[in-house]
Amino acid sequence: xxxxxxxxxxxxxxxxxxxxxxxxxxxxRESETPSRVNAARVTFEPGARTAWHTHxxxxxxxxxxxxxxxxxxxxxxxTIRPGDTVxxxxxERHWHGATADSAMTHIAIQEAVDGKxxxxxxxxxxxxxxx
Amino acid sequence: xxxxxxxxxxxxxxxxxxxxxxxxxxxxRESETPSRVNAARVTFEPGARTAWHTHxxxxxxxxxxxxxxxxxxxxxxxTIRPGDTVxxxxxERHWHGATADSAMTHIAIQEAVDGKxxxxxxxxxxxxxxx
Numbered sequence: 001x002x003x004x005x006x007x008x009x010x011x012x013x014x015x016x017x018x019x020x021x022x023x024x025x026x027x028x029r030e031s032e033t034p035s036r037v038n039a040a041r042v043t044f045e046p047g048a049r050t051a052w053h054t055h056x057x058x059x060x061x062x063x064x065x066x067x068x069x070x071x072x073x074x075x076x077x078x079t080i081r082p083g084d085t086v087x088x089x090x091x092e093r094h095w096h097g098a099t100a101d102s103a104m105t106h107i108a109i110q111e112a113v114d115g116k117x118x119x120x121x122x123x124x125x126x127x128x129x130x131x
Numbered sequence: 132x133x134x135x136x137x138x139x140x141x142x143x144x145x146x147x148x149x150x151x152x153x154x155x156x157x158x159x160r161e162s163e164t165p166s167r168v169n170a171a172r173v174t175f176e177p178g179a180r181t182a183w184h185t186h187x188x189x190x191x192x193x194x195x196x197x198x199x200x201x202x203x204x205x206x207x208x209x210t211i212r213p214g215d216t217v218x219x220x221x222x223e224r225h226w227h228g229a230t231a232d233s234a235m236t237h238i239a240i241q242e243a244v245d246g247k248x249x250x251x252x253x254x255x256x257x258x259x260x261x262x
Contacts, residue, residue, distance in 0.1 A: 001203045006214025072132045083137025
């Protein structure tokens, strides 16, 4: 059993390569074979969002604070709020982040395959993010 | 993308076979191949706890409310609070629940193997739970 107290999880800023704006990540769990689970608490400041990306085994988001937006390729932008969950299927191209005016925090759960839990693509431009 | 709003997750009472006391589960995600991830929000009323059990690929708990207790076989009982995370290794025998006086809610994340995400054993008697 590994008990990690609140505030003791390793934190990092979301790298500019994969995120737009100010994003803070707290690592809750790194994948360790035979488990594939990988989990983080992610806070997006207003206007911040991920780049477009996919996950090899999909992704579950559990919104815990604030208000955010998310979109899959070809789909409508949706608003997400505390208690909402979002499931993205394996390989489904999407982005998620805060709204323009509110911060948003979610827990993100994904499975690593061959050491990789996400495949990253281009940033989400303002006209898509605000669209 | 499947967006499930807060309050729309299927809920159930924790079955008496696997739990002592009043436990409410909200299913956040059922495993669906090729993903193995399975997630629930679980609320234990004061005095309520799981039976002893193991998970084939381990389990991650993220405490969201209240105060709880958890213990692995042969280990000390530990107190868990909001923001704390607990990782149980594959096959590690353990239990978790509320304290005697406080309710506790956590998100539980585990991976299903051959359709099974947990192996259940005997209930936790009061002398262990309160010990």
